[in-house]
Amino acid sequence: MLKAQGILKAYGKLPVLKGIDLHIKESEVVSVVGASGAGKSTLLHIVGTLDTPDSGKIFINDTDVFALNQQQLAAFRNQHIGFIFQFHNLLPEFTALENVMIPGLIGGRSSSKVQKRALELLGMLGLDQRKDHKPSELSGGEQQRVSVARALINDPSIVFADEPSGNLDSKNADELHQLFFQLRKDLNQTFVIVTHNKELAEMADRKLEIADGVILTD
Numbered sequence: 600m601l602k603a604q605g606i607l608k609a610y611g612k613l614p615v616l617k618g619i620d621l622h623i624k625e626s627e628v629v630s631v632v633g634a635s636g637a638g639k640s641t642l643l644h645i646v647g648t649l650d651t652p653d654s655g656k657i658f659i660n661d662t663d664v665f666a667l668n669q670q671q672l673a674a675f676r677n678q679h680i681g682f683i684f685q686f687h688n689l690l691p692e693f694t695a696l697e698n699v700m701i702p703g704l705i706g707g708r709s710s711s712k713v714q715k716r717a718l719e720l721l722g723m724l725g726l727d728q729r730k731d732h733k734p735s736e737l738s739g740g741e742q743q744r745v746s747v748a749r750a751l752i753n754d755p756s757i758v759f760a761d762e763p764s765g766n767l768d769s770k771n772a773d774e775l776h777q778l779f780f781q782l783r784k785d786l787n788q789t790f791v792i793v794t795h796n797k798e799l800a801e802m803a804d805r806k807l808e809i810a811d812g813v814i815l816t817d
């Protein structure tokens with residue numbers, strides 16, 4: 600599913616990633632842990648193609664992603680990669696349903712197909728009754744579940760989550776964590792999740808510990 604080879608990244612003179620090699624299989628749930636500043640978000644952004652490494656390669660489904668031009672990469676990201684962030688980043692003027700549909704419409708699928716899938720996903724995430732609400736009318740847990748549905752709208756190969764429960768209370772965090780495993784079971788979904796939450800880190804199939812720019816334990 601995902602292969603990273605020899606990833607190096609520095610910000611100015613500060614080396615942040617010092618040679619990361621990583622393989623992730625389909626339907627794995629992988630947690631990424633490490634001290635603040637260890638480079639977890641940097642790694643997630645690079646394997647998620649939001650940022651580029653100084654050297655090294657990333658293959659997602661055998662596509663050498665950094666060999667694509669900007670336009671091809673944007674299309675690839677839209678089709679194959681989902682993102683969930685700590686702050687949901689939903690668009691405030693749009694309803695839950697519209698927010699979930701947007702990446703599908705950008706990908707050029709017909710609006711009726713995108714809407715059908717968005718409604719299915721909102722149903723799976725227990726949000727049937729919330730589809731016409733705007734983000735400000737939803738609880739924090741509901742907002743984050745809408746962002747999960749949005750990440751899944753194009754049936755991505757892999758979903759990257761950066762501190763997805765960092766902004767939730769423990770009850771909502773636990774529910775969100777259960778949801779990741781439910782989605783893996785129901786959809787075979789692959790997740791790579793940066794987290795400071797110990798329970799989630801331990802529940803994952805694999806826990807990667809990043810320290811000093813390398814994978815210390817896997």
Ligand SMILES: Nc1ncnc2c1ncn2[C@@H]1O[C@H](COP(=O)(O)OP(=O)(O)OP(=O)(O)O)[C@@H](O)[C@H]1O
Pocket residue numbers: 610615633634635636637638639640641642
């Ligand atoms: N755009 C940037 N420009 C300069 N330095 C950066 C940039 N992004 C991150 N850094 C630095 O790179 C290092 C790694 O940051 P990163 O955000 O990847 O850490 P992290 O492990 O995700 O930390 P946290 O758990 O606090 O989110 C830190 O020293 C950070 O200050």
